[in-house]
Amino acid sequence: MSRASDRAYAMIRNMILSGELLSGAKIGEEALAEQCGVSRTPVREALSRLEAELLIRRSETQRSFVADWSLEDVEETFELRGLLETRAARRAAKRINWGQIERMRIHNEALQKAVAADEPNTQLFLEHNHHFHAIILEASASAPLTSMLARIVERPIVNRTVQNFTFEDLQRSFREHGELLAAFEQHDPAWAEAVMAAHIRRAFHTYANAHMSHRISDAQRPSDTAQAAE
C-alpha cells in the first residue's frame, strides 16, 4: 500500500476520532498536508476515503468538514450494520469450515486475555475483535457484502464504542462471541443470525448510554485515545 496516503488517512482519522478536530470543523487540504508531512495529493486521497466512511462531509462547493453525527445517525448506522452483519452471519453459518471456526476461537480467546490482564489493552482487544468478525465475512463468501461492510463507517463506530466499554461489557462481548461460535459449529443460520443481531444491538445501547453520560466530560478533556491504522 501507499505509504504517504495511508499515513495521512490514519492521522486524519485519528484526529477526528480523538476529538482533536471538532465536529463541523472546516478542513483545509493544505493545512492537513503540512501537519501530516506529506503533499496535498495523498491528503486528497485520504479525504476521499474518509468521506466514503462518512467521517467527513463535503459542502456543495467541495469544502470538507468533520461530520457531525447525531445520536440518531449513530443508531441508524448500528441498525444498518446489524442488517448486514446479521446477513453475513447467516450466510457464514451455512458455509463456515472447521479451520475458520478454530481461527475465530483463537482470536476470541486472545481478545479476552487482552482485557483480562491487569492492565486491559483495548487496542489489542479491537485487533482481535476485528479479525474475529473478518473471518465471519470471509466465511459468508459474498464479495458485495464484504465490500460494503468493510468500507462503510462501521469500524470507526465500533472503535468509538469500545472506548466506552466497561470490563463487564468486554466480558459479555467475549461470551456472545462464544455463542456465535456455538451457532457456527452447529451450522445453524437462524441461531447465528439471532445472536449477531443481539450482539450488535447491545453494542449500540452500550454506546448510547456511555455517550449520554460522557458527553460533557468528553467536551472538556481533549482526549488521549490513540487509534490504530490498518
Added chain:
Amino acid sequence: MSRASDRAYAMIRNMILSGELLSGAKIGEEALAEQCGVSRTPVREALSRLEAELLIRRSETQRSFVADWSLEDVEETFELRGLLETRAARRAAKRINWGQIERMRIHNEALQKAVAADEPNTQLFLEHNHHFHAIILEASASAPLTSMLARIVERPIVNRTVQNFTFEDLQRSFREHGELLAAFEQHDPAWAEAVMAAHIRRAFHTYANAHMSHRISDAQRPSDTAQAAE
C-alpha cells in the same frame, strides 16, 4: 463538481458497462487519461470511485482490472439493495410529505412517457427512475442509509438491468411505482416495504433471465467494440 474527474468517471464507467472494456481487462491509468483527454490525476480519482462501486478491482500491487461479476454476485447485490431500499421505503412511508409524493408522481409519469413513445428513450427512463427512487431516499431522512445506497454499486447494476427490459417490463415497473405511491399516500410502512421488495426482486429476475439468454450470443461475438490501441 469537478469537470474533468466527472467526465473521466462517466467515460470509464461507460466503457465498462458497454463492454468496451472486457471483464478482467487490465486498466492503465496513462492509457485511460489519454482516451479521456485529461491527465492522470482526475483519472485516479475516477478509478477510486469506480473501485468503491465495485466496478473495478485492484490487485495486491494496486493494478486495476475491470471487475468480473458472477451471477451470484449480482444476485447478492440485488438482495443487499433490496434490504436497504426496503428499509428506506419503510422509513419514507412514515415521513413523506405531500410535495414529495407529488414530485414522485411527476417523475413516474415522465418515466412512462419516455418509453411509451414511438421510440423508447431508455436513458430518459433511467433519469426519471433515478429521481423517483432518490425522493424515497430523501424522505427516508437517514444520512447513513442514503450514503450507502447512493454510493455503492446500485446504479450501474440498475442501468445494466434496464438495458434488458422489454416494453412490458418497463410498463410493469411503472405500475409498481404507482403502487408504491399509493402506499406512501396511506403512510403505510408495511405496504411500502412489501411493494419495494417485490419491485427489486422482479428486477433481479428480469436481469437474470436476460443474462441467461444473452450469455451465449455474448460469448460468441468477440465484442464488436474495439479495444483501444496502446
Added chain:
DNA sequence: TCATAGCCTAATGTATACAATGACTATCGG
C-alpha cells in the same frame, strides 16, 4: 446606515515532472 458590486484572497481542481516499486526478460550458471 444598509445594500450591492467588484476585487482580492484563499482553497480546491488539474497537469506535469519525478520517485519508487513491481513485473518482465534475458542471460548466465548449474
Added chain:
DNA sequence: CCGATAGTCATTGTATACATTAGGCTATGA
C-alpha cells in the same frame, strides 16, 4: 535445458506548480 538472478521497462505514488472558482471584504452610492 531449466532455473535463478539481475537489470531494464512499465506503471503507480508523490510532489509541486498552475488554473479556476468560491467566498469574503471593502468601498461606494443611495
